[in-house]
Amino acid sequence: MNEIFTARGSVLIAGVTIDGSTVDIALDETGTIAAIGKDARKTIDADIVIDGSDRIAVPGLVNTHTHAAMSLLRGYADDMILQDWLSQKIWPLEAHLTGDDVYAGTRLACLEMIKSGTVAFNDMYFFMDRAAAAVDEMGMRATFAYGFIDLGMEEKREAEIKATETLIAHIKSLNNPRIQAAVGPHSVYTVSPEALSWCGDFAKEQNIGIHVHLSETEKEVVDCVAQFGKRPAVLLDEYGCLTPRTVAAHCCWLDEAECRLLGERGVTASHNPASNMKLAVNRAMPYHWLKQYGANIALGTDGCSSNNNLDLMEEMKFAALLQKFAWNSPTLLPANEALTMATAAGARALGTGPGTLTVGAPADIVLLDTRAVCNTPLFHADSNAVYACNGSAVMTVLCQGRILMHEREVPGEEEIVREAGDAALSLADRAEESS
Numbered sequence: 052m053n054e055i056f057t058a059r060g061s062v063l064i065a066g067v068t069i070d071g072s073t074v075d076i077a078l079d080e081t082g083t084i085a086a087i088g089k090d091a092r093k094t095i096d097a098d099i100v101i102d103g104s105d106r107i108a109v110p111g112l113v114n115t116h117t118h119a120a121m122s123l124l125r126g127y128a129d130d131m132i133l134q135d136w137l138s139q140k141i142w143p144l145e146a147h148l149t150g151d152d153v154y155a156g157t158r159l160a161c162l163e164m165i166k167s168g169t170v171a172f173n174d175m176y177f178f179m180d181r182a183a184a185a186v187d188e189m190g191m192r193a194t195f196a197y198g199f200i201d202l203g204m205e206e207k208r209e210a211e212i213k214a215t216e217t218l219i220a221h222i223k224s225l226n227n228p229r230i231q232a233a234v235g236p237h238s239v240y241t242v243s244p245e246a247l248s249w250c251g252d253f254a255k256e257q258n259i260g261i262h263v264h265l266s267e268t269e270k271e272v273v274d275c276v277a278q279f280g281k282r283p284a285v286l287l288d289e290y291g292c293l294t295p296r297t298v299a300a301h302c303c304w305l306d307e308a309e310c311r312l313l314g315e316r317g318v319t320a321s322h323n324p325a326s327n328m329k330l331a332v333n334r335a336m337p338y339h340w341l342k343q344y345g346a347n348i349a350l351g352t353d354g355c356s357s358n359n360n361l362d363l364m365e366e367m368k369f370a371a372l373l374q375k376f377a378w379n380s381p382t383l384l385p386a387n388e389a390l391t392m393a394t395a396a397g398a399r400a401l402g403t404g405p406g407t408l409t410v411g412a413p414a415d416i417v418l419l420d421t422r423a424v425c426n427t428p429l430f431h432a433d434s435n436a437v438y439a440c441n442g443s444a445v446m447t448v449l450c451q452g453r454i455l456m457h458e459r460e461v462p463g464e465e466e467i468v469r470e471a472g473d474a475a476l477s478l479a480d481r482a483e484e485s486s
């Protein structure tokens with residue numbers, strides 16, 4: 052293995068481009084940005100030197116909504132409407148998932164995210180202790196929520212409460228600053244009011260975040276109003292589930308008052324444009340209202356079964372294009388805002404630092420290839436990053452100062468891909484046999 056992956060200590064990224072200027076970035080032994088500037092190399096005696104020529108440095112990307120191990124379900128069921136897709140294909144297959152599957156699927160997801168510039172993600176799924184083990188090995192950051200679904204059944208609710216408590220105790224016991232826990236009520240259509248209330252209280256008691264799907268489809272809103280006499284965001288708020296540490300995924304069908312509510316509560320709205328377009332949810336997240344009312348607006352891919360990849364570079368372009376198209380405004384969501392959604396807003400959502408390249412920030416850094424076709428010509432780096440490039444322009448990735456990928460090499464790639472491929476086939480076979 053290239054010793055750049057095993058060496059530890061201070062790092063110098065020499066002569067890299069940031070905002071059109073050539074600078075050095077010096078990282079200390081704790082993985083913090085110690086200095087940025089023309090002479091930053093003089094501030095440290097670097098143990099590791101990365102040549103930054105022909106590279107643009109941007110902050111590491113943050114994926115604020117995914118189900119990482121669904122990488123195993125990539126291409127398993129496409130071109131369906133959401134409710135049928137979940138109830139006929141996804142949930143029956145997920146019933147056969149094992150902890151080993153989630154470990155293999157999460158490693159594959161981490162590999163894919165690292166290769167496209169993502170350093171941190173917000174995950175909601177099952178067997179999350181195994182997902183956490185995978186993330187620890189891969190060197191990324193993640194926040195894990197057990198996907199809580201009780202469907203109004205008391206017995207199931209008790210089991211989901213236990214599973215949530217067990218996961219959170221486990222994650223806290225790891226005492227790993229890269230790995231955090233959240234409470235994960237799946238949605239207002241799968242979680243009872245009693246359970247939502249428990250989730251809100253428990254998140255507050257544990258001082259952790261909440262990860263929830265919100266207003267993904269019109270049906271969700273119509274059914275919620277019919278059943279509870281209020282819209283989904285209002286219902287979540289009533290049970291204490293809208294907080295500054297809540298990440299609400301999708302938010303497609305929010306009305307203006309709900310956007311104001313999310314802004315007032317300091318909630319993060321995670322925009323998932325590829326998944327929304329593929330599942331044809333028929334309305335784009337109202338970015339303009341959420342921005343107007345001060346919500347934190349970040350970006351997510353959703354799972355690999357509705358995207359079907361985890362490339363947040365691509366997702367920035369989908370976000371900018373979908374917003375312009377849906378709201379008939381070519382000036383909406385310009386490239387620099389798409390980059391902010393994928394970096395600083397995501398980092399704020401998960402509490403992983405400022406999500407900027409600034410002194411004192413965690414060294415979560417991505418180096419893009421200036422020689423790539425997508426960066427030629429290079430009039431505006433933000434424009435190229437959002438509209439022209441995808442994850443293949445990412446050359447080097449650091450998380451907390453540790454080099455996770457260099458010159459597109461990630462240690463263990465072949466084995467990760469092979470094991471995940473085998474796990475996916477075996478999972479599909481087990482589901483097939485039992486049907």
Ligand SMILES: CSC[C@H]1O[C@@H](n2cnc3c(O)ncnc32)[C@H](O)[C@@H]1O
Nearest residue numbers: 118141175176177198199237264354
């Ligand atoms: C209980 S863990 C998460 C749960 O959510 C399912 N899921 C994946 N994508 C979506 C989506 O777009 N909307 C709703 N639910 C989704 C996933 O398969 C798991 O069962």
Ligand SMILES: [Zn+2]
Nearest residue numbers: 264300353354
């Ligand atoms: Zn989702």
